[in-house]
Amino acid sequence: MRIVLMGTGNTATVLGRLMKKCGHELLQVYGRTSSSASALASELETNFVSTPGDITDGADIYIIAVSDNAIANLAGELKLGNHLLVHTAGAVSKRVLQKASRNYGVLYPLQSLRKEMDDIPPIPFLVDGNTSEDLTLLYDFAKSISNQVAKADDELRLHYHLAAVLSNNFSNHLYTLAEEYCKAKQADFRLLLPLIQQLCLRMNRYSPSTLQTGPALRGDSATIELHLKLLEHMPGIKNLYTSITKSIQDHYRRTDN
Amino acid sequence: MRIVLMGTGNTATVLGRLMKKCGHELLQVYGRTSSSASALASELETNFVSTPGDITDGADIYIIAVSDNAIANLAGELKLGNHLLVHTAGAVSKRVLQKASRNYGVLYPLQSLRKEMDDIPPIPFLVDGNTSEDLTLLYDFAKSISNQVAKADDELRLHYHLAAVLSNNFSNHLYTLAEEYCKAKQADFRLLLPLIQQLCLRMNRYSPSTLQTGPALRGDSATIELHLKLLEHMPGIKNLYTSITKSIQDHYRRTDN
Structure with missing residues (x-):
């Protein structure tokens, strides 16, 4: 899959490494500050942007991996039409994404992730989507990067x-x-x-x-x-x-x- | 070392296996009932007794591995002269052994032990002795069956x-x-x-x-x-x-x- 990764913290960094390792194509890293976006993009051998308006429209999945209380704000700056947009938070409803795209969902790693980890630990993923097609696509995508994947709506998550x-x-x-x-x-x-x-x-x-x-x-x-x-x-x-x-x-x- | 093992529960069983595996000689298993003593002795390929008076006086270390509140009673039935006697409990003073022998101490496995374990997990041992010679002997003995051994008196244990x-x-x-x-x-x-x-x-x-x-x-x-x-x-x-x-x-x- 072609991925745009938004965020430069622990979750974004480890997920970026995992997706790259599993053969997905990282098109862009977005970060609020050029320096952090540039550092992660350099590690992942891709490009970076630090303005939401500069995010490419050529990806299959757009992943918001920022702190819980920054998700809604960032989503508010995105206009992705029908591109699939997900966040990675456990305790945040998928509905905070509904104004940014017609297709949205959640890709929640049920693991404590840290940049400084030498190895990527086993990560179970809980996935959700606002349509059954989005849910299936996210389930299959999660399966491509993890052995343990389960479907879970906002409540179960x-x-x-x-x-x-x-x-x-x-x-x-x-x-x-x-x-x-x-x-x-x-x-x-x-x-x-x-x-x-x-x-x-x-x-x-x-x-x-x-x-x-x-x-x-x-x-x-x-x-x-x-x-x-x-x-x-x-x-x-x-x-x-x-x-x-x-x-x-x-x-x-x-x-x- | 030549060992007499008293007890047939989880701790006695796992310690018995570990000592045998590490080349120590199990002379006898003591158990309150013949059936349990016989079963463990058979697994450990040694003899069993079910009367404290039948315990041999030919061992280097006598190990009481019974439940905490049964230690003092069993010790009360032993007359070991100067043979080294230890118990394996965390929260019991070594002094409950002082009437049974002039040489006594503790060999406490800091691990949760279960008979049904397929493998013996790493077991740190805390050792104590009423003389510095006994302490050194127990420390060296514990080192022969574990990579992690520390000295700890009643209070530290x-x-x-x-x-x-x-x-x-x-x-x-x-x-x-x-x-x-x-x-x-x-x-x-x-x-x-x-x-x-x-x-x-x-x-x-x-x-x-x-x-x-x-x-x-x-x-x-x-x-x-x-x-x-x-x-x-x-x-x-x-x-x-x-x-x-x-x-x-x-x-x-x-x-x-």
Whole structure:
């Protein structure tokens, strides 16, 4: 496919690399500032523009990969007629694109993307389109760059986005607190990485609900009390310890019944 | 080393396999019931006993790998003179062993171990001993079965145990809630696995505190409100969403100052 890529941040950069690697033709990179647009275009060996009016009309798919709150503004400056326009956001409706083109949709990478990654990780894509033809075209396009593609309308995509926040943002925060605790106690957080990574690998075969262990699940109140005492001078971690312990106990009481 | 292994559960089984694989000589398996002791001894191609009095006195290390609250009882039935006795628990003091032998310590595997694992995962060990000779011997022994070994007294081991609960038990609970949410919304939790696994791999190179993303960190209150609305009929997940969002915001406010 011939692609115009709008954006120069983490998502735009990684998607640009992925599309190029998979044999798609990047016609142009658009960026608000010439310097960032030029840098990404140079890496992707294509041209750049920094004015929406200079965007070519010769592409098959126009991809807006900018921050969530900048999508509507950028779309407002585009007049693409019937060229297919998509954004890449999890929590933004596809309808913010409807004034810019008669054909629009979403190509949402369900992965945390960073420019500085050496390798491109596996990226599941959720696709949506305002017509069944657009949806099919985007599904096939996503299949050409990823092994995992699913159709998801605005509502379902938002559910995935929320589940991703629970899984990824929130668990990362727990890892951050564990690291903070280790630093305070002269322990080496890196010794915990095999444990953390083993859990993540085991979810390939087992549901996390069957992998739960620990004092909250066992109802081991002596260990819980001991832990809470150790956290006495760290009220933030202590509060969270209490909330999650309660949540685990409530969850297994509920699912046991 | 010549080993007597006491216990037949997950930890005893996986440690038994690991020690055998690394060339140590398993003299005996002890289990409270003949059937479980016999089954593990058969897998490990050794003998079994089911009475503490029948335990041989010819081993270099005696390993108690039973549930936390059964350690003291079993130790109370042992009279090992000066043979080195260890337990494998994170949150139990080594002193529960002091009446059973003049030489005792801890060999704590900082990993979640399950019998049904096909492969033995990387296992960091935390070791402790009541004399510096015992500590050195246990350190060297642990090095013979693992690449990651650290010395940790009762107090430091408890800190690791707490950090492991935060990292492993609590994040597993978040994965469980994310899966529960996905099921309720007809979303496929497995599409989130690449995201979860990528985070775990990236911690090999980056501190989790630098990997935080998401609406709580960005102060994106519109998305947070939207998520809370989606969770209206799931009060357990909603409460946790609120606590962790607050914790993320407090954490970055604190560390920014």
